Amino acid sequence: MRLVQVLIPKGTRSAVLDTLDHQGIDYAVFDEVGRGDFEAMVQFPVPPSGVEPVMDELIEAGIREDAYTIVLSTETVVSQRLSALVERFPGLRISREELYARAQDLAPANSTFFAFLLLSTVIATTGLLLDSAATIIGAMVVAPLMGPAVSASVGTILDDPGMTRRGVKLQVVGLVAAIATAAVMGWLLQQTVLIPPGLDIRTIPQIAERTSPNFLSLFLALGSGIAGSLSIMRGSGSTLVGVAIAVALVPPAATSGLGIAFGLPGVAIAGAVLVVVNLLAINVSALTLFWVAGFKPLDAGAFEGVRASIVSRIVVIAVAIALLSIVLGAVTWTTFQTQAFEQQTRTELQQQFDEADIEGVELVSVTADYEPIDLLLGNEPRVNVLVGVPRDQEVPPDLAQRWDDQLTAEFDRDVVVRVGFIETQVSDGRTRERPERLVSPGVSR
Template sequence: MRLVQVLVPEGRRESVLDSLDVQGVDYAVFEEVGRGDFEAMVQFPVPPSGVETVMEELTKAGIRDDTYTIVLATETVVSQRLSALKERFPGLRISREELHARAEDLAPANSTFFSFLLLSTVIATTGLLLDSAATIIGAMVVAPLMGPAVSASVGTILADRRMASRGVTLQVTGLLAAIATAAILGVLLRETLLIPPGLEIREIPQVAERTSPNVLSLFLALGSGIAGSISIMRGSGSTLVGVAIAVALVPPAATSGLGLAFGLPSVALTGAVLVVVNLLAINLSALILFYLSGFKPLDAGEQEGVRASIVSRITVIGIALAVLSVVLAGVTYASFQTASFERETQIELQRQFDEADVEGVELASVTVDYGPADLLLGNQPRVDVLVGVPRDLDVPPDLAQRFDDHLTEQMGRDVVVRVGFVEAQISDDAETRPSLGRLVPDRPPVIRHG
């Protein structure tokens, strides 16, 4: 419930009270002696979703838009007309004035915003290098990105150009600062003993996750934007929602910075693309939800102009997001194709070994080195096969080439096959076929290429 307090201008008391009576609102009236142009103060309880409607009717009764008004959240209200008001205003949506106030509170001062964002980036960058999901999530608690993301959409919907401009500016400059911070930190860490020489950051799972984005990344961003909007409109869970928004933005920005630090343009570019896609998706989903929720500009005279501006902005963001989504769709398709190739290769080689049924010979492992980038660039898949053989068994010298020819025929593409051999020993009472862990080599494996 909300408790609304409004100063009534001179000569408007009767019309204001009549309006409240017509709307079925209980109220209390107090004489106003502090300011000469007001004759009374009226206060009344109303559900959150009814504040905007009741205030619009009071505006028609003579309450000016800039009149002194306070809206307070209350825990308990006892009123004879409360049940009827709850039935009339069943939703939980807050008024546009309250939405505007909350959006302003969420966007911190510049010094606070950049301090927390840079600290969050430092922690997230460390988490990426350590491959620690817990550290990355901890960094997201610090990141203050929810405020600018929400205030940009709220400012657009309510025709507050200053708020909208500041929200967009903080998001763009903040993420650029995050990329720069991660790049500087990466360069500094490379000069210390904290990072092993020759570290391949693309092989770190937390980094690889951000350098192979797919269409599923959009669901995180779209869901975060919608959740942020709902949390503001209903006043719950904004802290946790802020973590989700930060997860979609800060780790990819840190990944892009590390790509710059380690001289890997592909990592820097894919991380930056993911940042831009997520940023657009968050803003688009928030903007659409606020618009569909029926929020209107604070100034009634700007409604038509704002509606056209919102539609054009949604269209521009949607087109940009669609174009970038083509990139994500390409990565998604490439990831599916390479994963399918790896699985089919493993099944095909296992089938060959099962059909051969040579006593003592076991397929220890099959490793396929073939990523989405290799598919897009036309690189050949590389298949590494490890075979366990008894000491007294002679292996064919051209086994790698046989596998190569067979896979090329079955898969419809050229491959490069490497075969390694280890001498396998199996105890007499073994109940199961030996795995890689049971293959104990007496001499280094022999690697043959095809």
């Protein structure tokens, strides 16, 4: 429930109160003696979704847009006509005036924004190098990226170019600063003993996860943008949703910076692509949701122009996402193909072992050195097979070549097979009687 306080200009008191009576709203009127332009102040309770339509009616009754209007969130309202108001305004979304105020509050001062963003990047970069998911999530609590992401969309919807420009600027400059911070930090750490010499960051799971972006990453960004918009529209869980938005942006930005620091252009490009795709997805989902929710500019006459601007902006962002999604699609397809190849290879070799039924011989493991980049470049898959053989049994000399020929024919592509042998011992499954322990007699002194 909201408590609205409005100053009534001179000569409009009767029209304003008649409007509230017509709306069935309980109100209280106080004489205004502080300024000469207003004759009274009226305050009344109304559900959150009713603030905007009631204020539109009051503006038509004579309330000027430059008059003071205060909207307060209330804990409890006792009124005989409260249930009727709730039935009349059943929606949950807030008014455009309240949305505008919240968007302004979410975009902090530049010094505060960049301080928290850089601290978040430092913590996230440390978490990536430590392979600590908890540290990375903890860093997201500090990141202030929800404000600019939401305020840019709110500014577009409500026709405030200044808010839109600032929101876009903070997002772009902030993420570039995050990449640069991670790059500098990664370079500095290489000059210390905190990182082992020759560390390949591509082997760290938390980093590898963000160097192979696929369509699931796009769903994360779209969901984060929608959740952020809903949390602002309904005033719940905005802090936790801000963490989700930061998770979609800061870790891949830090990954891109580490790729620059370690001289790995593939890591840097993959992280940067993921950042850009997620950034665009968050903005387009927030912009679309605010538009679908029915928010309109504060100036009703600007609605048509803003509508055309919103449609064009959504189309441009959607086209950009579609183009960048080619990369995501390629990674998704190649990852599926390489993993399917390894699984099929393991199944094929296990089937051959089962059919051969050689006593004592065991297929220990089958792995494939076959990455998505190998598929794109046309490199041959390398299959590593480890076989356990008893000591007294002869090892087939041409096993690797035979499997090479079979797998090449099966998958219609050249395959390199490497077979390793280990000596195995297998128990007969029977429990033998344990020998008694020899106990030395005690010696007393």
